[in-house]
Amino acid sequence: MVKAVKGGPRGEPVEVSNATLSGEMVKAVNGEARGLQLAQPAPTEELEDDWQKEQPEEPSSDEEPDGTLKPKLQDHRGGVGPPVQVDWGGRVRELTDGFGLCSPTRWHPKDRHVRSAFTEKLRDTVLKHVNKWWPETTKTVMFLAVGKEIHKPSEEELGLLREDWFRLLPDPEMASKLPAFQPFFLHAMAQTADLQGDPDWRVLDRVKDSYAEGVPVGFQEKMPRVPAVFRRKTRWRKVNESCLNTDMDNYSSAALAGDALRKSFVEESKLGMMFETALTLAKEQFKDRLRIAALGAIEKSDDSFRILFDGTHGVKLNNDIKPRDQLDFPMGSDAGTQLAHSKEDMPGAHFTIAADVSKAHRRFKHAVRDWGLLTCRDNGAATGDMVWINRVGTFGVASAAYWWGRLAGLIGRLSGRLLGRSFCWQSIFADDLVILAGGQDKWLSILLIIAAWLMVGTPLAWHKFRGGLTTDWVGYYLDMQTFSVGISLARAQWLTRWAVQVHQDGMADMRRFAEALGRLGFAAQVLLWAKPFLAPLYAWSAAAPSEATIRVPKMIRLTLLFLEEQLKDGRHMLPCRKLWRDHGEWFRTDAKCDPDKVVLGGWVCKEGTPTSRASWFSLTLTKIQVPWLFKTDKGSSWASTSAELLATIVAIQAFDISCETGGTAVTRISAGTDNQANDRLSRKMSSTKMPLGLLLMQLATTLSLRRLQLRLDWRPREENSEADDLTNDRFSDFDETERILISWEQVDKSLLEKLLLCQEEYEDELSALKKREAPAPKRKGKEKRCRTEWA
Template sequence: RGAAPGQTSAPRDLEPPAPTTADNYPSADVFEHTEQTFLEEKLLEMVAGPLSEQEAADLCACDVAELCVGAMAGIQELDKVRTIFDASVIGVNDNIRANTDKKTTAPTLYDLLFAWLHLASKDLTLFKSDVSKAHRRIKVLKKHWRYMVAKIKKKFWVNKVGTYGVASAQLYWGRLAAILTRLSYQISEVFLWVLVFVDDFMAVMKESLGELGAATLMLFLTLLGCPISWHKNALGKVNRWLGYMVDISEGSVWLPEEKMTVLRPALARLESGELHTRKEITSLLGKLQWVAKAYPQVSSHLQPLYAWEQKLERKCKPGDLVRFLATLLLSILDTGPCVPLRLQRNTPCYGSSDAGEDDGWVAIGGWFSPSLNPAKAEVLWFSMDVLATPWAQPLLAHTSAKRRIGALELLGTLILFLLAAESLGPSMVDAHLPLTTDNEGNAFSASKRSSKKWPCSALLMELSAQEFHKGVFAQATHVKRSSNTWADQLTHFDFEGFSPEKRRDVSLSWTPSWMILEKLLSFKSDQ
């Protein structure tokens, strides 16, 4: 078998099985749109039919047994029904990949944000344009038609052009799209960046040149004969890219409301502890992986949901960790836009915390300072008698004695973060706050933002929620106990050398503004 340009023949011992035939998915029978689409495309010579099986074989110049009838499906999207030819289930895609040594790449959300991040001027606008039936504009050699035969209502249709669901479609359309992108840069300097994802073009331009750039790109594509979906053209600082809403002036991203109307109820069901099937969790995980591209804080907390999915064999209620995750996600998503890509900068602020417990007393202490090597009298500090602090009692009530000290040390890190972030103010958005602890396990869990055990799991999720809402990020690291003497001194209520004027009360006159911890504690109270 010969290889097409850009392809290479695989060794015979590595060849996948020959392509075969498969029945349609149920959705192909439900949607009349599939047949209507073929009738419209027949006028454009993209498809031939309806045919008998023998007529289809004759058209493809092959035997009936050599026809590969793919599994058709219809997927309901926002404004249309998309017809898909599943060439994977019949083995066609495996054969294409085995004989292809190149793969086209496509930009993602982060490529657009990368452009925003590195452009000196943020006075930008976006123009989006969509190519109508992009894959269907690429002709396929007649000898390959046999691998793209569809069957609708006992009649056969032969695809003559690139087909959605066949691996080679994007390979060849992607090359043409790349040529169009490169030519766009040559015809006008108005385009700072031009990105194309499958059939969606996105041009980044200065706002003052936005209308000129949009007109130039549309005229250029039209002159080349590239068919445009005119109703999908959009120009503005706020635009839609790969399903996300993007504000190019701020570099911010959020989810469209129609996506939120699907996610909110799904997460609310999870949070309330309702019964779920494995199929429901798999579907939700797919959506959350997409969400994590816009809200990267989500990624590190998905592990419990993956673990539950693997164990789920029948309808079951979620455990605490999964419910905590749902609460965290709802808190983050309801906040609004996120700026997922920024240049990291460390703050001129350093601190450390510790916790201690002995007969009759339990304490947390910590300090922070804008100086790397401050004198003890210069630091801001706190020392808290845990047993005498009203707001800390619900956490203690649901924490076993065995896990209490580790939880208190992590609570100390959280309090230190809140106080330090408060002292920084809004001017230090996206700052990374270096904090230290002598609990190596907590430092490791905090770096991953992940823990399987109560109450550390709840405290870390609260930390993530606080980070997202405040725009300041805790950079927790481990230090040896011998290097954490000041924080240890404060846990013993020894204030020698510390300035009384720089003390921050975290016991009686201060109540933390928790984002989700109170709700997580209520889950434990209900059990």
């Protein structure tokens, strides 16, 4: 039987439509205190000031606090060779699943390590009970997906599984002990992780400040470093400074919660998460480490309240907490990559299940010495003598996400090793778990993962299970039928309704505009075609007064109209398929900018084609044809980057390059340029500079229509001499019969022409907004919060 040890100590932005948080609390909610916030893309340079770039601290010690050697990543890889590579939007990186660098589910199933003898026994043990609980595996998973009632293992049934688990371990008696104030069988997890070769097993119960004893808050002390599991953290979000006040009053929003605050505390006290005590006793026990933080509350859609602990203002906890490990969360591009491999490498039907961990960030306990730092009051005690003290992780404290993420990583790696080479992926973002599975054993793989999480003590929220052939996960929509990722149709319709309204009204409430722009930015993390179109929206939003309703420039309206048309056309989802073919470098281009003309040139160099047999073009444009590339007294010399990007657009059309197969396949090509800026732009696909930003929009549209991905690679000028010759009327190395005679009128530039008509008005209005007197205080990007439900 399970024994308890006595003693021993813990996308989508928050909706605040009905809250009355103070300005400072809003910053805490939407800034550093947000443990569950979805990662949002930075608009461009506007958010850079919100981050502190610092040099890494002194090199990490090679030893753990107890003197044992610290594990190295190279000794604890989750598979053979490199992890799966995510190639998304011009950036190549390793797959992230949220479970750490050594997680086996970062590797393709065929490259994962074969299960060890111990792991094979553990898998068989778990499956024995899975088959008892859920004999009809397909039906069980189907019911989970649609929210129907299934058999939930009782505590007695879970106890039997755990007893079988403990018998596989070196010290079954210790394994059976459940450390107080938290739900996980940490001793059993530690022995299991050790036998599986996990590099971080010791933190569970062997080192000082272990999860079993209680982990530190990290206030005014050095946080740990685990190089085998996490990258080193080198940037920290700036924390608002305030005057020290160790006894803060609650915010007015907490008062609106009324008795709900105390009821919540009482319920959590029954779980051992917190306790009520007299203020005098708390002062006597914790002395100068007693900090009473302000609470806020946000009303949720079910009329309950989300309680927020402000660890920044007054108490200044977060100002002196500095995690040294970087938590990496999976994004839509990671899910898209998993879907791409699922489609290509495991034919047949695939299925997905998403689950939530209940109160995840409150499921680990803190060291007793730090409990006083986590003190607060309910409404009834606001002026009284009683306080509530948290024993466990607290939403609003900077280290909460780290300690939960590290613990979740251990669970994810433990369960992931049970999969072996089954075609199953699992990922976690904060408390949101998702499982993608294919192959003949997919139903069993899904239930195996769920059972493993339950076995170690994870409190999964049964009412939040969802899935099927499609599911939503942390704001993204995953479709296992078409193997595509994006946003749901309902969310796309919300964006189109908003875009149509702004376009028709010609006016915008800038608060609502910022809200919608944040959602567009989130969508653009997977909908790559949308990235270039957001740049002018970001620039205008950053310059406009945040609290005003103002006239919308025609260019903004035109851009929104285009986005609306694309979303209505079904482009809220992006097919996730491996590239049909990567052709490598297809052509090279150049542009010559003279005082009175611009000359564009390019030639096809794919597969080593010599110039004597290559298709080529040379197009001369005058000031009358492209006046936007010329300036008084400067000619066109200032526009070399724009001109070379225009040469790329012309080359794609002149050489009539497109994907050679049907369906949703994509062909990748690259092109050579001697302009380094365009090399970077082809990866970033976003610029607020004009007309560069407009040309990127036209390029994105051209590529999308032809189902192409393009990468521009910089070449030194001496390696691009052939294209340079074409811009200087030197055609001797080329065959005149291979020349493509393309005129400016033949170039498809319809979107560009519409946008250029609005450029001058847009730039004038943008300049006027930037120069306005006494601008209203600007909220930083992190404080722009959603006020309306996003489907």
